[in-house]
Amino acid sequence: MEDFLWIKNDEKRSMMQSLYKQAKEDRVPILLDEAAKVIDSWLLLLKPDRILEVGAAVGYSAIRMALVSPNSKIDTIEKDPERAREARSNIQQFELVGQIVLHEGDALELIPEMTEEYDLVFIDAAKGQYGRFFEDSIKRIRPGGVVICDNMLFHGFVEAEEVPKRYRTMIKKLKAFHETLRNHPDLETRILSIDDGISISVKRG
Ligand code: SAH
Ligand code: MG
Numbered sequence: 001m002e003d004f005l006w007i008k009n010d011e012k013r014s015m016m017q018s019l020y021k022q023a024k025e026d027r028v029p030i031l032l033d034e035a036a037k038v039i040d041s042w043l044l045l046l047k048p049d050r051i052l053e054v055g056a057a058v059g060y061s062a063i064r065m066a067l068v069s070p071n072s073k074i075d076t077i078e079k080d081p082e083r084a085r086e087a088r089s090n091i092q093q094f095e096l097v098g099q100i101v102l103h104e105g106d107a108l109e110l111i112p113e114m115t116e117e118y119d120l121v122f123i124d125a126a127k128g129q130y131g132r133f134f135e136d137s138i139k140r141i142r143p144g145g146v147v148i149c150d151n152m153l154f155h156g157f158v159e160a161e162e163v164p165k166r167y168r169t170m171i172k173k174l175k176a177f178h179e180t181l182r183n184h185p186d187l188e189t190r191i192l193s194i195d196d197g198i199s200i201s202v203k204r205g
């Protein structure tokens with residue numbers, strides 16, 4: 001269990017503990033603890049000016065990134081209206097409106113319209129669409145920038161011999177995305193088998 005002891009401000013720490021607990025109770029698939037700590041570490045090292053997140057849900061990971069890296073400006077995208085509403089309200093409660101911009105809509109439509117250059121892109125939305133989120137967002141990442149993707153092993157099914165029927169198409173697409181990362185001429189990628197699997201790709205400088 002995450003204790004958030006790294007948050008020095010008592011009020012913010014207790015707000016974060018509640019947000020985390022509530023998200024778990026509501027079965028929102030928030031970033032798991034070990035993967036979150038790896039991302040924290042990258043933020044501490046990279047000190048990114050700009051972050052793009054695909055898949056905000058209720059804002060947990062965006063708020064976490066904002067607290068870890070107070071000088072980063074974060075754009076985050078969420079297409080589910082109810083979740084986007086909750087994320088917006090959480091961002092307000094944490095007084096992070098100046099640091100996090102929530103874009104409500106489908107990332108497949110919104111990313112191609114974006115013009116900013118990002119230091120880090122965090123992809124954590126529909127797993128069958130990772131290839132498309134990636135193709136759109138890689139153009140927006142500066143040389144030397146980083147792409148992190150969550151759920152790359154999807155409950156172990158990416159490496160399993162037998163995949164339940166309902167997941168087959170999605171897993172097939174996720175596997176193809178592994179190949180895309182592996183073979184990409186501009187990226188150096190590692191996949192960590194922690195939590196649900198996260199990939200870290202660095203774009204050549
Ligand atoms: N990053 C969040 C968890 C995201 S869960 C956290 O760790 O706190 C994945 C979210 O992606 C869901 O809320 C889902 O609605 C959203 N999503 C899925 N496909 C999307 C798309 N095409 N565009 C925008 N959001 C999408
Ligand atoms: Mg995830």
